[in-house]
Amino acid sequence: FAAIPKDYPIPGETTVYDTTQTIDLDAVPLNGGFIIKTLVLSVDPYMRGRMRDPEIKSYSTPFKVGAPTTGYGIGVVVRSEHPDVAVGKYVYGGELPHQEYTVLSSAEGLVFLEKDPELPWTVYVGAAGMPGKTAFMGWKELAHAKKGETAFVTTGAGPVGSMVIQLAKRDGLRVIASAGSEEKVKYMKEIGADVVFNYKTTDTAEVLAREGPIDVYWDNVGGDILDAALEHSALYARFVICGMISGYNTGHTGIKNMHQTFSRSLSINGFIVSRLEPKYDTEFYATIPRALASGEIKYREDVSNGLETVGDAILRVQQGKNTGKAVVVVAEE
Numbered sequence: 001f002a003a004i005p006k007d008y009p010i011p012g013e014t015t016v017y018d019t020t021q022t023i024d025l026d027a028v029p030l031n032g033g034f035i036i037k038t039l040v041l042s043v044d045p046y047m048r049g050r051m052r053d054p055e056i057k058s059y060s061t062p063f064k065v066g067a068p069t070t071g072y073g074i075g076v077v078v079r080s081e082h083p084d085v086a087v088g089k090y091v092y093g094g095e096l097p098h099q100e101y102t103v104l105s106s107a108e109g110l111v112f113l114e115k116d117p118e119l120p121w122t123v124y125v126g127a128a129g130m131p132g133k134t135a136f137m138g139w140k141e142l143a144h145a146k147k148g149e150t151a152f153v154t155t156g157a158g159p160v161g162s163m164v165i166q167l168a169k170r171d172g173l174r175v176i177a178s179a180g181s182e183e184k185v186k187y188m189k190e191i192g193a194d195v196v197f198n199y200k201t202t203d204t205a206e207v208l209a210r211e212g213p214i215d216v217y218w219d220n221v222g223g224d225i226l227d228a229a230l231e232h233s234a235l236y237a238r239f240v241i242c243g244m245i246s247g248y249n250t251g252h253t254g255i256k257n258m259h260q261t262f263s264r265s266l267s268i269n270g271f272i273v274s275r276l277e278p279k280y281d282t283e284f285y286a287t288i289p290r291a292l293a294s295g296e297i298k299y300r301e302d303v304s305n306g307l308e309t310v311g312d313a314i315l316r317v318q319q320g321k322n323t324g325k326a327v328v329v330v331a332e333e
């Protein structure tokens with residue numbers, strides 16, 4: 001991480017691929033710890049929020065200028081002196097540094113994973129990882145969905161939104177979904193959304209006026225689209241505030257329709273997935289990887305290869321150029 005971005009995070013300026021530091025894997029002292037070889041890294045929208053002035057407080061810790069960016073990822077243990085961490089084990093962590101190898105002293109915060117033989121590791125940072133958990137856990141905790149109701153899902157072609165669409169359909173809801181390209185619109189239809197549109201070429205408020213009112217609003221974007229959802233909400237609608245990407249790079253816009261919260265008796269709840277994991281992790285791993293492997297729940301990935309592509313992948317996610325879960329494959333096993 002080279003510099004705090006002014007707006008979009010530009011590879012070569014904000015992030016740089018640094019090849020100057022090397023370690024001798026066999027000689028590096030472990031002092032009771034272990035070495036992980038990075039296999040797969042996840043690239044997610046929240047990373048932009050970590051590229052901030054450290055004085056600004058938020059739920060996530062800021063990246064440190066001069067140190068590697070970090071994030072969700074999967075690695076395999078290649079050397080170990082740790083009594084509980086055997087060589088060959090696969091680990092999933094939320095704070096894996098974006099580098100080829102990492103020496104760790106403790107296994108705290110790591111999950112040891114057993115892979116479904118039909119799924120690649122990349123899925124375990126996507127539909128069977130943090131974004132999948134975000135959809136599954138947020139939906140279970142906050143949607144209070146009833147059969148026959150109408151849901152509106154934003155960024156519906158992305159890893160979180162596409163899972164939410166499918167969970168809503170499984171619960172018998174009618175789903176309206178939006179995304180930012182014709183190709184993404186087509187994909188949302190393929191995974192079962194009933195009404196789909198491109199929010200860049202179609203006015204969201206017009207669609208919601210025609211197809212609403214909405215009982216559940218899944219917000220990944222904030223801004224004007226949240227405002228339109230407030231305007232076209234049903235009585236007692238539930239708003240699940242998952243993210244507000246429209247403001248991450250350019251600042252947040254004002255909301256005009258907040259008065260609907262009391263006029264329509266709305267419930268508006270935000271959440272952070274890590275705080276729901278203790279409650280739902282067991283159920284998630286027991287059901288979702290199998291549903292993905294069998295094809296009952298569909299997912300798609302935007303895979304790039306090599307650590308040097310991370311900076312570009314971070315930018316592409318902020319620009320909406322990723323089609324599916326953005327993942328970087330750093331090494332084969």
Ligand code: NDP
Pocket residue numbers: 044045046130131134155156157158159160161178179180181184220221241242243244245246247271272273274317318319320321322324325326
């Ligand atoms: P995606 O891979 O779907 O990437 C984000 C998408 O947002 C882009 O592809 C783009 O798609 C869309 N987007 C970008 N700018 C705008 C804009 N100005 N207005 C509307 N849409 C825009 O991301 P994820 O599925 O991983 O994440 C979706 C949301 O969930 C994010 O807001 C993220 O921060 C949030 N999140 C929250 C978590 C929590 O614990 N609360 C955990 C994980 C994610 P398009 O082409 O459609 O514009």
